[in-house]
Amino acid sequence: MKHPLAARYDGHDEIQAEIDRRAARPVQEVPTGAVERHHPRRLRLVVDEIRIETSSTRTFRLRREDGQPLPPFLAGQYVNVFTDGTSRPYAIASGPAEHGRHYDLTVRRVPGGRISNLLIDTLAVGDRLTTTGPMGIFHHNPLFHGDDLVFLAGGSGVVPAMSMLREITASDSSRRLHLVYGSRDTEDVIFRDELGALAEVHPDRVRVDHVIGGLLTAATIGELTGPLRGRMVYVCGPQAMYPYALEQLTRLGHPRRRVRFEANGAPARPEAQPHWPSGTDGTEPVTVTARGTRFRSPRNRPLLDALEDHGVRPEAACRSGECGMCLVRVVSGEVHTAEEARLRTADERFGYTHSCVAYPLTDVEIEV
Structure with missing residues (x-):
């Protein structure tokens, strides 16, 4: 008997036949060591060097503590750094050709930021960090993105662009990348000297334009x-840049399918999203229950942050609603799931949500 969903998909019979054929074949086990080398769940890294990029930005060069080569990555990907009972994703600034030797993580101080300030103020050469392996989908796809690329960056959003530029200029790639980089002032430009040098040495593949103290308008x-x-x-840049950039690109007639946004954290004001219930006070606390722990938390605080504050720590990575690693199930109560969440149809049907961009609207019980 066919599955009830079979009629909804062209080619179902052929696909099911192939699944049946494969199921009859003997399973070949993949050596766990090979998987761990290329896709490690955790990396133990040591700070080998610290570079001052600007008054508010540092680059931490990290090597593997055991001296083994680091896993490969794609330019634009990140690792998630675990510290102080929580974690934060940071884009890898170094180029993929350097992956075996080190990862460079460039961190900019965020006013009031818990982890950026901790890293910049306390991390020293010889200190150790735990991270995930490389992950993320904000990278060049040669099949769909083509070789003529534009990158609009704001502030520390230049970090994944730097990795892409280093990849292009370290190889015989035919890709061309035009970076338009917005900064508050000239002293705030990260990688200023290297960006200038790359554009000068590789004028056929790299162009860099700086926009100082202004907005990246459609006209600009x-x-x-x-x-x-x-x-x-x-x-890639501050959250406020994303809707503005999309509006400006739309004015230029550029289709949404030709725009790639890097995930960049939970929304600062979930109450401002159109589907936040009208009249619901975001600062009012509600009761959250998970793993036998019960606590009060404001409605406008992400569930993931609230759970971590009380010792319940789901696996997490992007903290932006993209990767799905922090998936939890809402057993009872109602949550606001932000627009940033990339939920599957099955998630919505069975009550799952991404805790990093979910907010408790009522008293809730969460299965972690």
């Missing part, structure tokens, strides 16, 4: 980049 983008037709545009 159009004037600097020329026609965007058919080009992939990457965007």
